[in-house]
Amino acid sequence: MRFSEKLRQEADPIFNAIFEHPFVKGIGEGNVPKQALIHYVMQDYEYLTTFCRIYGLAVSKCTTREDMTFFQEQIGFVLNEEIHPHNNFCEVAGVRYEDLQKAPLAPTAHHYTRHMMEASINGSLGETLAALAPCPWTYWEIGRKLKSEVNPDKQHPFYDWISFYGNDEVGTITETFMAKIDACAEQAGEREKELMLSHFLKSSQLEHQFWTMAYEQEEWPVRLQSSISSL
Numbered sequence: 001m002r003f004s005e006k007l008r009q010e011a012d013p014i015f016n017a018i019f020e021h022p023f024v025k026g027i028g029e030g031n032v033p034k035q036a037l038i039h040y041v042m043q044d045y046e047y048l049t050t051f052c053r054i055y056g057l058a059v060s061k062c063t064t065r066e067d068m069t070f071f072q073e074q075i076g077f078v079l080n081e082e083i084h085p086h087n088n089f090c091e092v093a094g095v096r097y098e099d100l101q102k103a104p105l106a107p108t109a110h111h112y113t114r115h116m117m118e119a120s121i122n123g124s125l126g127e128t129l130a131a132l133a134p135c136p137w138t139y140w141e142i143g144r145k146l147k148s149e150v151n152p153d154k155q156h157p158f159y160d161w162i163s164f165y166g167n168d169e170v171g172t173i174t175e176t177f178m179a180k181i182d183a184c185a186e187q188a189g190e191r192e193k194e195l196m197l198s199h200f201l202k203s204s205q206l207e208h209q210f211w212t213m214a215y216e217q218e219e220w221p222v223r224l225q226s227s228i229s230s231l
């Protein structure tokens with residue numbers, strides 16, 4: 001079995017819990033509470049900004065131009081393309097995207113980004129890829145599943161979101177992650193492969209927790225007047 005397939009198999013209970021999450025189910029049913037959509041976009045905007053910085057750390061682990069090009073293209077994808085699903089949520093919630101930018105990261109989003117940063121600063125390229133992969137991978141599977149099960153038409157409020165993540169482009173990104181993870185695993189020792197599995201599972205758990213964070217509008221326990229830091 002490919003190492004990437006083993007990662008996916010070990011994470012199966014987490015992926016299934018994500019498919020059953022009320023936020024994700026709500027996207028399929030065209031019915032997500034407005035405040036959950038707003039909290040999601042506020043947090044995801046900052047999460048994706050941090051993700052680009054993490055891709056920069058990943059570039060520092062690359063020894064080939066091919067790997068560098070992949071991460072460079074991923075930064076372009078986040079900055080130029082992933083604004084579309086955010087806009088879909090904003091339209092449904094009836095808010096302006098510009099008004100949701102510059103929030104401080106809530107605890108779960110902070111935890112998730114720091115986990116990926118730690119793996120990319122201290123780990124190998126394989127560990128970095130394993131920590132980052134659940135990001136496109138879970139969304140690709142959510143998108144593909146909702147596309148086939150709901151088969152939304154243009155009247156569906158989340159038609160754009162489902163079409164975006166169920167699209168082949170996100171599938172190709174996931175497959176590239178898998179191929180690069182497999183190539184790294186072939187060169188890796190047992191300890192490194194254990195760490196790759198551990199990073200992959202933790203990021204998958206944090207993907208699930210990110211949906212809960214948005215659904216329950218998780219905040220820091222003490223609310224402050226100023227929100228100076230979005231880092």
Ligand SMILES: Cc1ncc(CO)c(N)n1
Pocket residue numbers: 044047048082134135136139207210
């Ligand atoms: C938290 C999170 N995970 C994955 C994606 C998909 O890129 C996203 N936009 N946000």
